[in-house]
Amino acid sequence: MIEEEIKEKYLLAGKIAYKCLTDAAARVKPGVSIAEMVEASEDQIIEMGGEIAFPLNISINADAAHDTPSPGDERVFEEGDLVKVDLGVHIDGYVADTARTVDLGDNALLVEASREALNTAIRMIKPGIVTGEIGAAVQNEIEKRGFKPVSNLTGHGLDHYMLHGIPMIPNVAINGGTTLEEGMTFAIEPFATTGTGHVSESPRVEIFSQIAKRPVRMPAAKRLYKEIMKKNSLPFARRHYYSEKSDMALAQLIRNGVLRGYPVLHDISGSLVSQAEHTLIVTGDGCLVTTAENNRI
Template sequence: MIMDDEIYDAYREAGALARKILHQGAGLVKEGASILEMVETTEKMVTDEGAFLAFPLNVSLNEAAAHDTAMPGDERTFARGDLVKVDLGVQIDGYIADTALTVDLGDHGPLVEASRAALDAAIATVRPGITAGDIGAVVQATIEERGYKPVANLTGHGLDRYDLHTRPSIPNVAMNGGAAIEEGMIFAIEPFATTGSGRIGEATRVEIYQQISARPARLPSAKRVLEVARPRRGLPFSRRWVPGDKVEIGLSSLVRAGVLHPFPVLHDVPGSFVSQAEHTLIVTDGGCEVTTR
Protein backbone atom coordinates (compact mmCIF):
# COMPACT_ATOMS: atom_id res chain seq x y z
CA MET A 1 0.00 0.00 0.00
CA ILE A 2 1.27 3.45 -0.92
CA MET A 3 1.09 5.75 2.10
CA ASP A 4 0.01 9.20 0.89
CA ASP A 5 -0.87 12.07 3.23
CA GLU A 6 -4.59 11.30 3.17
CA ILE A 7 -4.08 7.67 4.19
CA TYR A 8 -1.54 8.63 6.83
CA ASP A 9 -3.97 11.15 8.30
CA ALA A 10 -6.77 8.56 8.36
CA TYR A 11 -4.58 6.09 10.27
CA ARG A 12 -3.57 8.77 12.76
CA GLU A 13 -7.15 9.97 13.23
CA ALA A 14 -8.40 6.41 13.75
CA GLY A 15 -5.60 5.82 16.26
CA ALA A 16 -6.31 8.95 18.28
CA LEU A 17 -10.00 8.14 18.42
CA ALA A 18 -9.38 4.51 19.35
CA ARG A 19 -7.07 5.55 22.18
CA LYS A 20 -9.63 7.95 23.62
CA ILE A 21 -12.60 5.60 23.39
CA LEU A 22 -10.68 2.56 24.65
CA HIS A 23 -9.90 4.35 27.89
CA GLN A 24 -13.42 5.74 28.21
CA GLY A 25 -14.90 2.29 27.65
CA ALA A 26 -12.46 0.63 30.03
CA GLY A 27 -13.60 3.11 32.67
CA LEU A 28 -17.05 1.49 32.52
CA VAL A 29 -15.65 -1.87 33.67
CA LYS A 30 -16.71 -1.96 37.31
CA GLU A 31 -17.81 -4.66 39.70
CA GLY A 32 -21.54 -5.32 39.16
CA ALA A 33 -21.75 -3.41 35.86
CA SER A 34 -23.56 -4.98 32.92
CA ILE A 35 -21.23 -6.34 30.23
CA LEU A 36 -23.88 -5.71 27.57
CA GLU A 37 -24.34 -2.09 28.59
CA MET A 38 -20.59 -1.49 28.73
CA VAL A 39 -20.10 -2.97 25.25
CA GLU A 40 -23.01 -1.18 23.60
CA THR A 41 -22.12 2.14 25.23
CA THR A 42 -18.51 1.90 24.06
CA GLU A 43 -19.46 0.87 20.54
CA LYS A 44 -21.86 3.81 20.36
CA MET A 45 -19.02 6.17 21.32
CA VAL A 46 -17.32 5.23 18.04
CA THR A 47 -20.33 5.87 15.84
CA ASP A 48 -21.16 9.07 17.73
CA GLU A 49 -17.73 10.35 16.63
CA GLY A 50 -18.62 9.69 12.99
CA ALA A 51 -16.27 6.70 12.73
CA PHE A 52 -16.95 2.97 12.43
CA LEU A 53 -16.05 -0.16 14.33
CA ALA A 54 -13.38 -2.32 12.72
CA PHE A 55 -14.77 -5.26 14.71
CA PRO A 56 -17.19 -5.76 17.61
CA LEU A 57 -15.77 -4.59 20.90
CA ASN A 58 -14.00 -7.59 22.44
CA VAL A 59 -14.48 -8.02 26.18
CA SER A 60 -12.83 -11.25 27.33
CA LEU A 61 -12.77 -12.37 30.96
CA ASN A 62 -10.16 -14.24 32.99
CA GLU A 63 -8.90 -17.29 31.01
CA ALA A 64 -10.59 -16.01 27.84
CA ALA A 65 -8.03 -14.19 25.71
CA ALA A 66 -9.97 -12.88 22.72
CA HIS A 67 -13.05 -12.97 20.49
CA ASP A 68 -15.62 -12.62 23.25
CA THR A 69 -18.22 -9.86 23.16
CA ALA A 70 -21.64 -9.32 24.62
CA MET A 71 -24.33 -11.80 23.62
CA PRO A 72 -27.85 -10.72 22.63
CA GLY A 73 -29.65 -10.15 25.93
CA ASP A 74 -26.43 -10.82 27.83
CA GLU A 75 -27.10 -10.90 31.58
CA ARG A 76 -23.47 -11.25 32.66
CA THR A 77 -21.94 -8.64 34.93
CA PHE A 78 -18.36 -7.89 35.87
CA ALA A 79 -17.38 -9.50 39.18
CA ARG A 80 -14.77 -8.92 41.83
CA GLY A 81 -11.56 -10.70 40.85
CA ASP A 82 -12.21 -10.55 37.09
CA LEU A 83 -9.38 -9.79 34.68
CA VAL A 84 -10.99 -8.04 31.72
CA LYS A 85 -9.42 -7.61 28.29
CA VAL A 86 -10.95 -4.71 26.33
CA ASP A 87 -9.97 -4.75 22.65
CA LEU A 88 -11.23 -1.99 20.34
CA GLY A 89 -10.90 -1.50 16.60
CA VAL A 90 -11.81 1.79 14.91
CA GLN A 91 -11.79 2.38 11.17
CA ILE A 92 -12.01 5.57 9.15
CA ASP A 93 -12.61 4.96 5.44
CA GLY A 94 -11.30 1.43 6.01
CA TYR A 95 -8.04 2.48 7.69
CA ILE A 96 -7.83 0.70 11.02
CA ALA A 97 -6.54 1.29 14.52
CA ASP A 98 -6.51 -1.75 16.82
CA THR A 99 -5.73 -1.30 20.52
CA ALA A 100 -6.35 -3.13 23.79
CA LEU A 101 -5.75 -2.98 27.51
CA THR A 102 -6.54 -5.09 30.56
CA VAL A 103 -8.69 -3.95 33.48
CA ASP A 104 -7.92 -5.62 36.79
CA LEU A 105 -10.87 -6.10 39.17
CA GLY A 106 -8.76 -8.33 41.41
CA ASP A 107 -5.14 -8.62 42.42
CA HIS A 108 -3.55 -9.36 39.05
CA GLY A 109 -1.34 -6.26 38.84
CA PRO A 110 1.95 -8.06 38.02
CA LEU A 111 0.27 -10.06 35.24
CA VAL A 112 -1.24 -6.92 33.72
CA GLU A 113 2.15 -5.23 33.88
CA ALA A 114 3.78 -8.20 32.12
CA SER A 115 1.81 -7.75 28.90
CA ARG A 116 2.08 -3.96 29.10
CA ALA A 117 5.85 -4.06 29.60
CA ALA A 118 6.23 -6.57 26.78
CA LEU A 119 4.35 -4.24 24.45
CA ASP A 120 6.52 -1.27 25.38
CA ALA A 121 9.71 -3.29 24.96
CA ALA A 122 8.56 -4.64 21.58
CA ILE A 123 7.68 -1.18 20.28
CA ALA A 124 11.13 0.08 21.30
CA THR A 125 12.77 -2.53 19.02
CA VAL A 126 10.76 -1.74 15.88
CA ARG A 127 12.73 -0.32 12.97
CA PRO A 128 13.33 -1.31 9.35
CA GLY A 129 15.61 -4.30 8.95
CA ILE A 130 14.69 -6.32 12.04
CA THR A 131 12.44 -9.36 11.73
CA ALA A 132 9.11 -10.26 13.24
CA GLY A 133 10.97 -13.02 15.08
CA ASP A 134 13.17 -10.41 16.76
CA ILE A 135 10.05 -8.68 18.11
CA GLY A 136 8.64 -11.99 19.35
CA ALA A 137 11.87 -12.72 21.22
CA VAL A 138 11.57 -9.43 23.12
CA VAL A 139 7.92 -10.12 23.97
CA GLN A 140 8.72 -13.61 25.25
CA ALA A 141 11.72 -12.53 27.30
CA THR A 142 9.86 -9.64 28.93
CA ILE A 143 6.90 -11.81 29.96
CA GLU A 144 8.97 -14.79 31.12
CA GLU A 145 11.29 -12.68 33.26
CA ARG A 146 8.18 -11.69 35.22
CA GLY A 147 7.26 -15.32 35.85
CA TYR A 148 4.48 -15.75 33.27
CA LYS A 149 4.09 -17.39 29.88
CA PRO A 150 3.45 -15.65 26.56
CA VAL A 151 0.55 -17.06 24.57
CA ALA A 152 2.44 -18.76 21.76
CA ASN A 153 -0.42 -19.29 19.32
CA LEU A 154 -1.73 -15.73 19.27
CA THR A 155 0.07 -13.08 17.25
CA GLY A 156 0.04 -9.45 16.30
CA HIS A 157 -0.90 -8.74 12.72
CA GLY A 158 -0.56 -6.43 9.78
CA LEU A 159 -3.35 -4.01 8.92
CA ASP A 160 -4.52 -2.84 5.52
CA ARG A 161 -7.60 -1.10 4.22
CA TYR A 162 -10.66 -3.09 5.38
CA ASP A 163 -8.25 -5.92 6.28
CA LEU A 164 -7.59 -6.74 9.93
CA HIS A 165 -5.14 -9.59 9.46
CA THR A 166 -2.49 -9.27 6.79
CA ARG A 167 1.29 -9.51 6.76
CA PRO A 168 3.38 -9.28 8.81
CA SER A 169 2.43 -11.69 11.58
CA ILE A 170 4.10 -10.59 14.83
CA PRO A 171 4.69 -13.55 17.17
CA ASN A 172 4.63 -13.42 20.95
CA VAL A 173 7.52 -15.89 21.19
CA ALA A 174 11.00 -16.07 19.71
CA MET A 175 11.30 -17.58 16.25
CA ASN A 176 13.91 -17.70 13.55
CA GLY A 177 13.31 -15.07 10.91
CA GLY A 178 9.78 -14.13 10.13
CA ALA A 179 8.83 -11.18 7.97
CA ALA A 180 11.43 -8.46 7.54
CA ILE A 181 10.13 -5.18 8.93
CA GLU A 182 9.98 -2.44 6.30
CA GLU A 183 9.30 1.27 6.37
CA GLY A 184 5.59 1.99 5.76
CA MET A 185 4.31 -1.23 7.28
CA ILE A 186 1.28 -0.87 9.55
CA PHE A 187 0.74 -3.53 12.17
CA ALA A 188 -0.54 -4.21 15.67
CA ILE A 189 1.63 -5.76 18.37
CA GLU A 190 -0.44 -7.51 21.04
CA PRO A 191 1.37 -9.46 23.76
CA PHE A 192 -0.68 -11.86 25.86
CA ALA A 193 0.70 -13.02 29.21
CA THR A 194 -0.87 -15.97 31.02
CA THR A 195 -0.75 -17.94 34.24
CA GLY A 196 -1.94 -20.98 32.27
CA SER A 197 -0.53 -23.22 29.56
CA GLY A 198 0.65 -20.56 27.13
CA ARG A 199 -1.57 -21.91 24.37
CA ILE A 200 -5.19 -21.03 23.69
CA GLY A 201 -7.97 -23.23 22.40
CA GLU A 202 -11.41 -22.59 20.93
CA ALA A 203 -14.58 -22.55 23.01
CA THR A 204 -17.89 -23.68 21.54
CA ARG A 205 -19.48 -20.24 21.85
CA VAL A 206 -19.25 -17.92 18.85
CA GLU A 207 -20.30 -14.28 18.92
CA ILE A 208 -18.25 -12.85 16.03
CA TYR A 209 -18.35 -13.68 12.33
CA GLN A 210 -16.78 -12.44 9.10
CA GLN A 211 -18.09 -12.64 5.56
CA ILE A 212 -15.52 -14.40 3.36
CA SER A 213 -17.47 -15.05 0.16
CA ALA A 214 -20.55 -13.84 -1.68
CA ARG A 215 -23.37 -16.28 -2.42
CA PRO A 216 -27.14 -15.80 -2.51
CA ALA A 217 -29.06 -16.70 0.64
CA ARG A 218 -32.46 -18.41 0.63
CA LEU A 219 -33.48 -18.30 4.28
CA PRO A 220 -34.97 -15.00 5.52
CA SER A 221 -32.75 -15.17 8.60
CA ALA A 222 -29.66 -15.63 6.44
CA LYS A 223 -30.66 -12.66 4.29
CA ARG A 224 -30.90 -10.52 7.44
CA VAL A 225 -27.42 -11.63 8.48
CA LEU A 226 -26.02 -10.63 5.08
CA GLU A 227 -27.71 -7.24 5.30
CA VAL A 228 -25.47 -6.63 8.30
CA ALA A 229 -22.37 -8.37 6.91
CA ARG A 230 -22.18 -6.91 3.38
CA PRO A 231 -21.63 -3.24 4.33
CA ARG A 232 -18.76 -4.37 6.57
CA ARG A 233 -16.66 -5.14 3.44
CA GLY A 234 -15.15 -8.22 5.07
CA LEU A 235 -14.69 -6.75 8.54
CA PRO A 236 -16.11 -8.83 11.42
CA PHE A 237 -19.56 -8.31 12.93
CA SER A 238 -21.43 -9.52 16.01
CA ARG A 239 -24.51 -11.74 16.00
CA ARG A 240 -25.84 -9.19 18.49
CA TRP A 241 -26.06 -6.72 15.59
CA VAL A 242 -28.46 -8.89 13.55
CA PRO A 243 -32.12 -8.06 14.20
CA GLY A 244 -35.06 -10.47 14.31
CA ASP A 245 -35.45 -14.10 15.29
CA LYS A 246 -33.87 -17.36 14.12
CA VAL A 247 -30.52 -15.59 13.76
CA GLU A 248 -28.64 -18.75 14.77
CA ILE A 249 -30.24 -20.64 11.88
CA GLY A 250 -29.16 -17.98 9.41
CA LEU A 251 -25.62 -17.85 10.78
CA SER A 252 -25.25 -21.64 10.76
CA SER A 253 -26.48 -21.93 7.18
CA LEU A 254 -24.01 -19.30 5.98
CA VAL A 255 -21.10 -20.91 7.82
CA ARG A 256 -21.94 -24.28 6.24
CA ALA A 257 -22.11 -22.63 2.81
CA GLY A 258 -18.67 -21.10 3.26
CA VAL A 259 -20.03 -17.55 3.25
CA LEU A 260 -19.15 -16.74 6.86
CA HIS A 261 -16.12 -17.54 8.98
CA PRO A 262 -16.83 -17.95 12.72
CA PHE A 263 -14.47 -16.67 15.42
CA PRO A 264 -14.95 -18.85 18.53
CA VAL A 265 -14.03 -17.40 21.90
CA LEU A 266 -10.35 -18.20 22.55
CA HIS A 267 -9.24 -19.28 26.02
CA ASP A 268 -6.43 -20.78 28.05
CA VAL A 269 -7.07 -23.54 30.61
CA PRO A 270 -9.91 -23.06 33.13
CA GLY A 271 -8.83 -21.22 36.25
CA SER A 272 -6.00 -19.37 34.52
CA PHE A 273 -5.77 -15.65 33.86
CA VAL A 274 -4.68 -13.91 30.66
CA SER A 275 -3.68 -10.26 30.23
CA GLN A 276 -3.37 -8.34 26.96
CA ALA A 277 -1.93 -5.05 25.74
CA GLU A 278 -2.00 -3.79 22.16
CA HIS A 279 -1.02 -0.81 20.03
CA THR A 280 -1.07 -0.07 16.30
CA LEU A 281 2.02 1.45 14.72
CA ILE A 282 3.44 2.70 11.44
CA VAL A 283 7.07 1.81 10.71
CA THR A 284 9.18 4.89 9.92
CA ASP A 285 12.71 5.18 8.53
CA GLY A 286 14.24 5.22 12.00
CA GLY A 287 11.69 3.46 14.20
CA CYS A 288 7.93 3.67 14.40
CA GLU A 289 5.00 5.94 15.15
CA VAL A 290 2.41 4.48 17.52
CA THR A 291 -1.00 5.70 16.36
CA THR A 292 -2.92 4.51 19.43
CA ARG A 293 -0.69 5.87 22.20
Protein backbone atom coordinates in the same frame (compact mmCIF):
# COMPACT_ATOMS: atom_id res chain seq x y z
CA MET B 1 5.97 4.16 1.91
CA ILE B 2 2.44 5.06 2.94
CA GLU B 3 0.40 7.76 1.19
CA GLU B 4 -0.20 10.83 3.34
CA GLU B 5 -3.99 10.65 2.94
CA ILE B 6 -4.03 7.02 4.09
CA LYS B 7 -1.70 7.77 7.00
CA GLU B 8 -4.04 10.51 8.18
CA LYS B 9 -6.95 8.04 8.18
CA TYR B 10 -4.93 5.57 10.23
CA LEU B 11 -4.02 8.36 12.65
CA LEU B 12 -7.61 9.56 13.01
CA ALA B 13 -8.83 6.00 13.61
CA GLY B 14 -6.10 5.64 16.24
CA LYS B 15 -7.02 8.90 17.96
CA ILE B 16 -10.64 7.80 18.27
CA ALA B 17 -9.60 4.32 19.40
CA TYR B 18 -7.32 5.73 22.12
CA LYS B 19 -10.10 7.87 23.59
CA CYS B 20 -12.76 5.17 23.32
CA LEU B 21 -10.53 2.49 24.86
CA THR B 22 -9.58 4.79 27.73
CA ASP B 23 -13.25 5.47 28.43
CA ALA B 24 -14.23 1.82 27.95
CA ALA B 25 -11.62 0.67 30.46
CA ALA B 26 -12.94 3.21 32.98
CA ARG B 27 -16.41 1.65 32.69
CA VAL B 28 -15.14 -1.76 33.85
CA LYS B 29 -16.21 -1.98 37.49
CA PRO B 30 -17.73 -4.71 39.66
CA GLY B 31 -21.49 -4.93 39.19
CA VAL B 32 -21.54 -3.12 35.85
CA SER B 33 -23.46 -4.81 33.03
CA ILE B 34 -21.03 -6.06 30.38
CA ALA B 35 -23.62 -5.58 27.62
CA GLU B 36 -24.35 -1.99 28.64
CA MET B 37 -20.63 -1.17 28.88
CA VAL B 38 -20.04 -2.57 25.40
CA GLU B 39 -23.02 -0.75 23.90
CA ALA B 40 -21.88 2.57 25.38
CA SER B 41 -18.34 2.05 24.04
CA GLU B 42 -19.43 1.07 20.53
CA ASP B 43 -21.86 4.00 20.44
CA GLN B 44 -18.99 6.33 21.38
CA ILE B 45 -16.95 5.16 18.38
CA ILE B 46 -19.79 6.18 16.06
CA GLU B 47 -20.41 9.46 17.89
CA MET B 48 -16.75 10.41 17.44
CA GLY B 49 -16.92 9.87 13.69
CA GLY B 50 -15.38 6.40 13.45
CA GLU B 51 -16.76 3.04 12.39
CA ILE B 52 -16.61 -0.21 14.37
CA ALA B 53 -13.81 -2.35 12.92
CA PHE B 54 -14.83 -5.39 14.96
CA PRO B 55 -17.14 -6.02 17.92
CA LEU B 56 -15.73 -4.81 21.21
CA ASN B 57 -14.07 -7.87 22.75
CA ILE B 58 -14.52 -8.37 26.48
CA SER B 59 -12.58 -11.49 27.44
CA ILE B 60 -12.39 -12.36 31.13
CA ASN B 61 -9.91 -14.37 33.21
CA ALA B 62 -8.84 -17.51 31.26
CA ASP B 63 -10.50 -16.20 28.07
CA ALA B 64 -7.94 -14.41 25.91
CA ALA B 65 -9.90 -13.17 22.90
CA HIS B 66 -13.08 -13.13 20.82
CA ASP B 67 -15.70 -12.85 23.54
CA THR B 68 -18.41 -10.22 23.21
CA PRO B 69 -21.91 -10.04 24.70
CA SER B 70 -24.64 -12.25 23.29
CA PRO B 71 -28.19 -10.93 22.73
CA GLY B 72 -29.79 -10.52 26.14
CA ASP B 73 -26.48 -11.12 27.94
CA GLU B 74 -26.97 -10.65 31.70
CA ARG B 75 -23.35 -11.00 32.83
CA VAL B 76 -21.75 -8.33 35.01
CA PHE B 77 -18.15 -7.64 35.89
CA GLU B 78 -17.20 -9.26 39.18
CA GLU B 79 -14.67 -8.48 41.90
CA GLY B 80 -11.44 -10.30 41.06
CA ASP B 81 -12.00 -10.41 37.28
CA LEU B 82 -9.12 -9.82 34.88
CA VAL B 83 -10.75 -8.11 31.92
CA LYS B 84 -9.27 -7.73 28.43
CA VAL B 85 -10.86 -4.82 26.54
CA ASP B 86 -10.00 -5.04 22.82
CA LEU B 87 -11.38 -2.33 20.55
CA GLY B 88 -11.17 -1.56 16.84
CA VAL B 89 -11.99 1.59 14.89
CA HIS B 90 -11.77 2.24 11.18
CA ILE B 91 -11.92 5.29 8.94
CA ASP B 92 -12.82 4.27 5.38
CA GLY B 93 -11.41 0.80 6.06
CA TYR B 94 -8.13 1.90 7.69
CA VAL B 95 -8.04 0.26 11.10
CA ALA B 96 -6.79 1.04 14.58
CA ASP B 97 -6.69 -2.01 16.87
CA THR B 98 -5.89 -1.53 20.54
CA ALA B 99 -6.37 -3.32 23.86
CA ARG B 100 -5.59 -3.14 27.53
CA THR B 101 -6.26 -5.23 30.62
CA VAL B 102 -8.34 -3.97 33.54
CA ASP B 103 -7.56 -5.71 36.82
CA LEU B 104 -10.45 -6.03 39.27
CA GLY B 105 -8.36 -8.30 41.46
CA ASP B 106 -4.74 -8.47 42.54
CA ASN B 107 -2.85 -9.19 39.33
CA ALA B 108 -0.67 -6.13 38.84
CA LEU B 109 2.44 -8.09 37.83
CA LEU B 110 0.56 -10.10 35.19
CA VAL B 111 -0.89 -6.90 33.72
CA GLU B 112 2.57 -5.36 33.76
CA ALA B 113 4.01 -8.36 31.90
CA SER B 114 1.94 -7.86 28.75
CA ARG B 115 2.13 -4.06 28.94
CA GLU B 116 5.90 -3.91 29.29
CA ALA B 117 6.35 -6.59 26.63
CA LEU B 118 4.39 -4.33 24.29
CA ASN B 119 6.37 -1.22 25.22
CA THR B 120 9.67 -3.04 24.76
CA ALA B 121 8.57 -4.27 21.34
CA ILE B 122 7.50 -0.79 20.26
CA ARG B 123 10.87 0.67 21.21
CA MET B 124 12.52 -1.83 18.83
CA ILE B 125 10.45 -0.92 15.78
CA LYS B 126 12.32 0.56 12.81
CA PRO B 127 13.07 -0.52 9.23
CA GLY B 128 15.33 -3.58 9.09
CA ILE B 129 14.18 -5.22 12.33
CA VAL B 130 13.09 -8.84 11.85
CA THR B 131 9.86 -9.93 13.53
CA GLY B 132 11.49 -12.94 15.17
CA GLU B 133 13.63 -10.53 17.19
CA ILE B 134 10.49 -8.78 18.41
CA GLY B 135 9.00 -12.10 19.50
CA ALA B 136 12.13 -12.89 21.49
CA ALA B 137 11.91 -9.57 23.33
CA VAL B 138 8.21 -10.08 24.09
CA GLN B 139 8.88 -13.57 25.42
CA ASN B 140 11.73 -12.35 27.61
CA GLU B 141 9.71 -9.56 29.21
CA ILE B 142 6.87 -11.94 30.08
CA GLU B 143 8.98 -14.86 31.26
CA LYS B 144 11.25 -12.79 33.49
CA ARG B 145 8.12 -11.88 35.47
CA GLY B 146 7.27 -15.55 35.95
CA PHE B 147 4.55 -15.95 33.30
CA LYS B 148 4.22 -17.54 29.87
CA PRO B 149 3.59 -15.76 26.57
CA VAL B 150 0.68 -17.14 24.57
CA SER B 151 2.54 -18.73 21.69
CA ASN B 152 -0.37 -19.27 19.29
CA LEU B 153 -1.64 -15.69 19.34
CA THR B 154 0.23 -13.03 17.38
CA GLY B 155 0.27 -9.44 16.30
CA HIS B 156 -0.82 -8.89 12.73
CA GLY B 157 -0.55 -6.66 9.71
CA LEU B 158 -3.35 -4.23 8.91
CA ASP B 159 -4.49 -3.11 5.49
CA HIS B 160 -7.56 -1.69 3.79
CA TYR B 161 -10.55 -3.53 5.33
CA MET B 162 -8.08 -6.23 6.43
CA LEU B 163 -7.48 -7.09 10.07
CA HIS B 164 -4.99 -9.94 9.76
CA GLY B 165 -2.21 -9.69 7.20
CA ILE B 166 1.56 -9.47 6.91
CA PRO B 167 3.65 -9.02 9.00
CA MET B 168 2.81 -11.53 11.71
CA ILE B 169 4.36 -10.42 15.01
CA PRO B 170 5.04 -13.44 17.25
CA ASN B 171 4.86 -13.43 21.03
CA VAL B 172 7.75 -15.90 21.25
CA ALA B 173 11.18 -16.13 19.68
CA ILE B 174 11.23 -17.59 16.16
CA ASN B 175 13.96 -17.96 13.58
CA GLY B 176 13.72 -15.22 10.97
CA GLY B 177 10.37 -13.71 10.14
CA THR B 178 9.44 -10.60 8.18
CA THR B 179 11.91 -7.72 7.87
CA LEU B 180 10.12 -4.47 8.69
CA GLU B 181 9.94 -1.73 6.08
CA GLU B 182 8.91 1.91 6.26
CA GLY B 183 5.16 2.29 5.84
CA MET B 184 4.19 -1.11 7.22
CA THR B 185 1.16 -0.90 9.49
CA PHE B 186 0.42 -3.56 12.09
CA ALA B 187 -0.73 -4.32 15.62
CA ILE B 188 1.51 -5.81 18.30
CA GLU B 189 -0.42 -7.63 21.05
CA PRO B 190 1.45 -9.59 23.70
CA PHE B 191 -0.57 -11.98 25.87
CA ALA B 192 0.81 -13.18 29.21
CA THR B 193 -0.72 -16.12 31.06
CA THR B 194 -0.53 -18.09 34.28
CA GLY B 195 -1.65 -21.13 32.29
CA THR B 196 -0.13 -23.27 29.54
CA GLY B 197 0.84 -20.54 27.07
CA HIS B 198 -1.43 -22.03 24.44
CA VAL B 199 -5.08 -21.10 23.79
CA SER B 200 -7.78 -23.35 22.38
CA GLU B 201 -11.29 -22.81 21.04
CA SER B 202 -14.29 -22.86 23.35
CA PRO B 203 -17.85 -23.69 22.20
CA ARG B 204 -18.93 -20.05 22.60
CA VAL B 205 -19.11 -18.17 19.26
CA GLU B 206 -20.54 -14.65 19.07
CA ILE B 207 -18.34 -13.06 16.36
CA PHE B 208 -18.48 -13.79 12.62
CA SER B 209 -17.21 -12.42 9.32
CA GLN B 210 -17.95 -12.88 5.64
CA ILE B 211 -15.43 -15.07 3.82
CA ALA B 212 -17.15 -15.70 0.47
CA LYS B 213 -19.96 -14.62 -1.84
CA ARG B 214 -22.48 -17.38 -2.50
CA PRO B 215 -26.13 -17.57 -3.62
CA VAL B 216 -28.62 -17.75 -0.74
CA ARG B 217 -32.27 -18.84 -0.98
CA MET B 218 -33.77 -18.37 2.48
CA PRO B 219 -35.45 -14.89 2.64
CA ALA B 220 -34.21 -14.20 6.17
CA ALA B 221 -30.69 -15.24 5.17
CA LYS B 222 -30.85 -13.01 2.11
CA ARG B 223 -31.82 -10.02 4.25
CA LEU B 224 -29.02 -10.70 6.74
CA TYR B 225 -26.53 -11.26 3.90
CA LYS B 226 -27.42 -7.86 2.43
CA GLU B 227 -26.66 -6.16 5.75
CA ILE B 228 -23.45 -8.10 6.33
CA MET B 229 -22.13 -7.14 2.89
CA LYS B 230 -21.92 -3.54 4.14
CA LYS B 231 -19.17 -4.61 6.57
CA ASN B 232 -16.70 -5.27 3.71
CA SER B 233 -15.62 -8.53 5.38
CA LEU B 234 -14.91 -6.92 8.77
CA PRO B 235 -16.23 -8.94 11.74
CA PHE B 236 -19.62 -8.42 13.36
CA ALA B 237 -21.39 -9.72 16.46
CA ARG B 238 -24.52 -11.85 16.51
CA ARG B 239 -26.13 -9.16 18.67
CA HIS B 240 -25.61 -6.53 15.95
CA TYR B 241 -28.26 -8.16 13.71
CA TYR B 242 -30.36 -10.05 16.23
CA SER B 243 -34.03 -10.66 15.40
CA GLU B 244 -36.60 -13.44 15.60
CA LYS B 245 -35.10 -15.32 12.62
CA SER B 246 -31.52 -14.08 12.64
CA ASP B 247 -29.98 -17.15 14.29
CA MET B 248 -31.57 -19.41 11.69
CA ALA B 249 -30.33 -17.09 8.92
CA LEU B 250 -26.86 -17.00 10.46
CA ALA B 251 -26.71 -20.80 10.55
CA GLN B 252 -27.76 -20.95 6.89
CA LEU B 253 -25.00 -18.52 5.85
CA ILE B 254 -22.43 -20.58 7.75
CA ARG B 255 -23.62 -23.79 6.09
CA ASN B 256 -23.40 -22.09 2.70
CA GLY B 257 -19.78 -21.11 3.36
CA VAL B 258 -20.56 -17.39 3.35
CA LEU B 259 -19.55 -16.79 6.97
CA ARG B 260 -17.05 -18.13 9.46
CA GLY B 261 -17.22 -17.90 13.23
CA TYR B 262 -14.53 -16.88 15.71
CA PRO B 263 -14.81 -19.06 18.84
CA VAL B 264 -13.73 -17.59 22.16
CA LEU B 265 -10.07 -18.49 22.72
CA HIS B 266 -9.06 -19.56 26.21
CA ASP B 267 -6.25 -21.03 28.26
CA ILE B 268 -6.91 -23.77 30.83
CA SER B 269 -9.62 -23.34 33.45
CA GLY B 270 -8.48 -21.33 36.44
CA SER B 271 -5.71 -19.53 34.59
CA LEU B 272 -5.51 -15.79 33.99
CA VAL B 273 -4.52 -14.04 30.77
CA SER B 274 -3.50 -10.40 30.30
CA GLN B 275 -3.24 -8.50 27.00
CA ALA B 276 -1.86 -5.19 25.75
CA GLU B 277 -2.03 -3.90 22.18
CA HIS B 278 -1.20 -0.91 20.00
CA THR B 279 -1.28 -0.20 16.27
CA LEU B 280 1.90 1.17 14.67
CA ILE B 281 3.11 2.64 11.40
CA VAL B 282 6.82 2.09 10.69
CA THR B 283 8.66 5.35 9.91
CA GLY B 284 12.16 5.99 8.59
CA ASP B 285 13.69 6.00 12.07
CA GLY B 286 11.11 4.31 14.32
CA CYS B 287 7.34 4.26 14.38
CA LEU B 288 4.14 6.18 15.02
CA VAL B 289 1.89 4.55 17.61
CA THR B 290 -1.50 5.45 16.18
CA THR B 291 -3.43 4.29 19.27
CA ALA B 292 -1.32 6.11 21.87
CA GLU B 293 -1.64 9.67 23.10
CA ASN B 294 0.48 11.92 20.86
CA ASN B 295 1.42 8.76 18.87
CA ARG B 296 4.19 7.85 21.32
CA ILE B 297 4.43 5.47 24.28
